[in-house]
Amino acid sequence: MSAGPEAWAGRRLGAGPGGDDEPGAAFRVVGKALPRVDGVQKVTGATIYADDIELPGMLACVLLRSPHPHARIRSVDATAARSLPGVTAVLTSEDLPIRFGPLPISQDEEVLASAKVRYVGDPVAAVAARDEPTARAACKLIEVDYEVLATVGSIEEALEVPVDEPIHGDTEIGNIHRFVALEFGDVDEGFALADHVREDVLFYEGSNHLAMEEHSATAVFAGDQLTLWSSTQAPHNVHRVLSKVLELPMGHVRVVATPHGGGFGGKVDPFAHEVAVAKLAMVTGRPVKCTLTREEVFYNHRGRHPVLMWVRTGATRDGKITAMHFRTALDGGAYASLGVATTHYTGALQTATYAIPAYRFEGARVFTNKATCGPKRGHGVPQPRFGLEIHLDKLADDLAIDPVVLRQQNFVKPYTRTVNGLRITSSGLEEVTEKVVAASAFRRRPRPVGHGQGFAVSAYLCGAGFPMYLNRMPHSEVNLKVDRGGVTVFCGATDIGQGSDTVLATLVAEELGLARGDVRVVTADTGLTPVDLGSYSSRVTFMAGNAAIDAARKMRAILVDAVASRGGQPGAAVRVGDGGIGEVSFEEAVALAEEARGTISTSGSYAPPKGISGRFRGSGVGPSPAFTFTAAVVDLDADPLTGEVRVNKVFVAHDIGRILNPVLVRGQVDGSVYMALGEALMEEQSYRKGLHHHPSVLEYKTPLALDMPAIETILVETIDPEGPYGAKEVGQGPMLPVVPAVVSAIHDALGVWIDEVPVTPDKVLRALDQRAKGGEGRVGPRRFPDIPYPPCTKVSPDAATASL
């Protein structure tokens, strides 16, 4: 099904500045190792984060949260709290009756719980007082009469008949939130063609994003206009929710995303505290701020879903995959969040790396009385990628085929369609594999007991192909203001530390022939900047970047035209660059254009092309205008006496499309490796009777800077036909193969399989003990539960590719 790039391209923007499509396009700014535009402010402490905002007369808001994992609320009495000196207002559920959620189909959250609480930390009341200690003291005076209900604490418990009542009243079967059941191609026939069939059960523990900055929001209501400053990744989502819950027109709400101390998916959802401070500002007429404690961040969560997986693969003797059946069960926590999308993602991208001719996916998300899970770096993809890669290592073992060769034999080719309808365009999968294997000397690795290497590959999106709410508008929009006052880019995109402001400045400077410092960037302010859907799904460089190039190229044409008209020469003869347009300086060119045309703002926008997905229910999750591909090798030592693991070095080769800024790209790879090692070896969002074990940064273990191993990053440029100058994402993809590569390397070192992460020392020792007693030398889930999945929707190859 392979075709050339021409047959696949959506809107081609050309690989170089000005639409120049020459392979050797000369860049002046792109590709240079420049520091980030906000770097100096951040490292000198000058950046104003959300919690730094102090306004005259500002009140402090604290939320009273449930101490019970599951309980009915009989009554809430805030009388004593309201009469405490220093308290200005106390809100309870009657003040905010409208439900919300990030997805239109999942509007299941209340700002303040009315009838019941569903996890420890569920907000029940909101206090505004002169300062935080007073607000906290007032919270202690609020009397809540709870009727405690049985706690649902795990996937297994959620699959049982509810003891008291289901966590939510509107589920069809007990505490099962959502099913997905899809079949592509003839899976039974595929298994019949197999010479060997293998099954595995694996588990991936949940984890928190652990952004250094806790969430914070400040609201002001003045003149019928609400303004909210918040450390959100998606001001557009917050904007929509505030408008809905507060019943204000969109035009009366302004949401400003403040500079971030990290997001990683933990600030994509709209949150109760954001709505509460807005309502309190409306009620009191005073500015109101709420900054969460670290403990509250663990309760807010929306982190990695714990996922139990079962995978069955059929292959021919020589290692060609004939069919795959993948089942997942997601522990969703108390509310829906983006969990419907997460559930789909646990089955969507297995086919993006391996050409699986027949594929069946069954997924189920359950509700439990724990903090709500949602999107975290990789959103639903790291768990099945871990499961799949470990499973393929074992399959390679069964067939006595080299694990790299087994994978290579099944690699998806560039410019093809997957069986589930994903449009794959540029792909460096072959090249990243070859390069990482060579750099790590994987095939020649020394193998004394206790030393090992593991290899894995992965794929990830460059932005979700569809928005969170159905519409045909652009996903990202840019306004460009150029006048005698300078050049300013306005874009709704939110810089959460990934460097999107730097990317926007880079692209506009490149198009207009300016130095990067000549471009001012105003972003993430719904009152000033046009819409961008938010910083999630690795979409910003690709989508906002393309919108910025679109706007800048229009501006470039205007300036070129103004200069050309004056000189009476054709536009094509006017060179752009080094601060000049043709024979005149950039400033003179701007003056000429203003003289000729008046105000010369331009706009650009981006929407993914049509035809990147199949046409079936559920086809909206997975497709993307482009995919990145990553391969990793992890080198480690594992102590056979203690079970402790020390990672020596991580090799990552990533298909970046084009490097817009190597400093930012490498920073994202470093951060991805860091996060992957935490999830592989340490992090556990775990509970005891519905209470988080350790909602504290000291007790919740995650690697520190001093724990980091050496990282060797290899970047492969594939120049994507639709990316901005060919660029693709790097924020999430490089994390994915590292987790399975760690587990594979432990097997390489000690000969035992730990089929669940995190791998702790006691698990390694248990597996070694078992092997010493003649057992299989494996620790992991024993069985996959019986889940009443509905019959699969059988998607024919025609429907999978129908929209082509």
Place this chain on the structure above:
Amino acid sequence: MLRLPVFSYLRPGSPVEATQMLADHGGRAKLVAGGTDLLPKMKRRQLAPEVLVAIGHLDALRQLEVSPSGAATLGAGTTLSQALRHPALREQQPGYLEAVRVVSTPALRNAGTVGGNLCVDTRCNYYDMTEEWRSAIGFCRKAGGEVCRVAASSPRCWAVSSSDTAPMAIALGATALLAGPDGMREVPVASLYADDGAAYLALAATEVLTALRLPASEGWRSAYQKLRRRASMDFPVASAAVALHLDGPVVDGCRIVLGAVASHPLEVPSAADLLVGGELDDDAIDRAATEAARLAKPLDNTDLSFPWRKRMVKVIVERAVRQAAGRA
């Protein structure tokens, strides 16, 4: 964010004045030097002293002397980083510094003190949490509650001794200098501790630890092994301090002290005795380490699993013995 409760901050001019201030405020005052242990606990309302008596600034507590013989006196207010940088101490007391080096992070060693680490509060998964968390699960015996959350039927608190330097100081035969209303006294470091996670210090409420005295090595060789999740910062979940004296190939003195497997540093003489009088062969080391692990009784109240911690005591004792023996 978590904020400190309101408290008075007193700055005495001498250790004696500090003891007087403690006496004046009864049980409502706490000593503070580096504050790395106390202040986070106050933010979490595990402790809410009305008065803090600062001693970190006192010159009398910041002396660091090493005699020509190698004996050392470290003022309790000496920071761990100062100790690590001291050339004579590095030369004469490598065993002690091996334990100091693995206390927390460089930044916290810059603030944390020699006395502070010896007196560091016992730790427990049910105790080192915020007030909100503890109120959700129910307060424990160590802070405002009636029962021990890790051993509900037990009449005592099982919080874990979490000092790295205490087991080592005991293994080295160190002593502590205490200032009190009735003057100074010098006691073995081991006698600073009580076997009770709640009242873990055996000092009088008005006493101030002023200095740690490490004896000259006189041929003793030592080693410290520590287990924790992160080599970058964590408290121990099990540790072993070993001091050995050899006469030719024969062990003629041995002390083994375990950390983080009890509410106090746990000296295991019956394990050490299995080495004394014989050569350090594999069998002897195995028997001693097995005995040490038998005596360790970790409970499920730190990071990592407690059966693993108990089992690991054998490994770390074995490693510490071999490491100590290998040192000159």
